[in-house]
Amino acid sequence: MRTRKRTGWRRIVNGVNIAGLISVLFIALPLYWMTIGSFETPANLASSPPQWFPVPGTTANYSTAFSQYHFWIFFRNSLIVTIIATALVLALGTLAGYALGRTPMRGKFSLLVVLLMISVFPEIAIIAPLYLLMREIGWLNSYQALILPYTAFNLPFAIWILRNYFLGIPKEMEETGRIDGAGPLRTMWSIVLPQALPGLFTAGIFCFTACWTEFLMALTFNAQTNFQTIPVGIATFGTQDITPFPTIFAASVVAVIPIGILVFIFRKFVISGLTSGAVKG
């Protein structure tokens, strides 16, 4: 095989790097457009050719979103629903994943396949029966109307991630724990969970993002402003005549921030979580 050592500028400018750059631009450009748009006046945003920098900039869109459009209510609702659902998913997913990964169980494999099928099940297929159910039990316009389905929908994937994580922890660690005198809960808490943290973060961030951005159920089950979440709230900005794009952009920027912070803090864990199980360490 002929190999050529790249030198000078050829080392930096090569096919792979350019492809990478194009991909990043492709993903980052809408975010950039949204961010600068949130600082523009409506007139400037619509100008042609488009402005690449908001001159003159304004923060009025942000205050409008919060004061005029009750954005803080949507934000609060999203936080409540997402945090509780994520916590439930992690708690249940840890227990189920551990059981499926470690304990001898009849029909374990079929159960895992069913879980995988559920996790790819299209939401829209069951939204109507779910709506009727929620109406029947009087849960429409409530937090639990979202928390419960979000937990159910995100649990299978979390169980899969966590189960694979638990499988990767040598059994001998738990056995050492047993000999050392740790009971099952202590073993779980002090020995297993600390090692499964990357898996917990990965599952947690996937679940958080899925709940934070979910639209269909939020729109269907909670029509009252008091229980609407961010995606639905932003969609109701504006009227028939005007769509306040800069304000929508501003709200969207605020909506993206929590996810950005989470991913930034836990990025190492998430990356190791996504690749774990691929190679038996």
Add this chain to the structure above:
Amino acid sequence: MATVSLEQVNKVYPNGFHAVHDLSLDIADGEFMVLVGPSGCGKTTALRMVAGLEDISSGTLKIGTRTVNDVTPKDRDIAMVFQNYALYPHMTVAENIGFALKLRKMPKTDIEARVKETAEILGLTEWLNRKPGQLSGGQRQRVAMGRAIVREPSVFLMDEPLSNLDAKLRVQMRAEVSRIQRRINVSTIYVTHDQIEAMTMGDRVAVMRAGLLQQCDNPQVLYDHPDNLFVAAFIGSPAMNLYEASVTEGAAAVRVGSQQIDLPASVTTAHSGLAAFAGKRIVLGLRPEHLPASGDARPGPTLTGDVDLVEALGSELMVHFTIDAKRVQAEGAHDPDAEDVAAAGEGVARVDPRAPVKAGERFTFAIDADGMQFFDPETGLAIW
């Protein structure tokens, strides 16, 4: 400190696999007992039953005077070192060592003192604040030992603790584990598939095969007087040369291929059972060192073979040779990790480095007659 006794212990898995058959062993106070055998022989299962990590299907297990069949692992007063060390990666060395004490709710200052003392025994003092990931293989191994020592258990259980180390470190740690065990003088059951480890470390060695105990004795007895073909073939490196042979009428000689080896009176007296095999087939066993050097000048029995290969080790020559008799393999005795010294020829002799042996020539080896072993080919049992 305590004795451990296994009486007719069996392990049958739910799928019907009988992993350990009627195992009876007594481990004395402070004794270093090694369980050795090829993989799948039940040695690890036996150890795990002592630890309480596997249920005992039938039989009695006693630690000290107490029957512990149904006692949980933590209440058996044992400590175990695993093959992969099983260190907690999120805890420092000190936390790893002190974890069991913390579970016992020992005061913090006492834990610190005990951990420090243990670290000193093991030479780990300067690594106490490191995480296991920052340690070398040998250091991790020592932490695993430390975690066991710190609890001051009555019994130590070790499951192939050295097999993850490279060859050089393994030899070093072998000595260190023995030294520590003698220093703290705790009854120890040590599982390994490596017969050299077993021979060098054990006060006594129990050889297992397919769930059955073959022989349990001190290493020298195992080596000199193996009870059966399996033990003969498994213990010793290079392995014992085993050939199909037959006993002549009158049991005064054995025929190996086309050669006749006259048996001195000392041998026929020591192996009086040979008389019953007169005219019958047997298996003849000769350890490499019992074929010492040129037999031309020496009186007594000899064996002549075609030399295939001569390996000079400095202190001795390993001579690989072929004779016209069929070599016997004891099933399962072959250690896949060991160097296959017999591959070059059908037999191996350990010869004085000055002996005039050349590859491609015929050579006559003296036979150290007292080292000859005889086995019944039907039962595999030694003939005495």
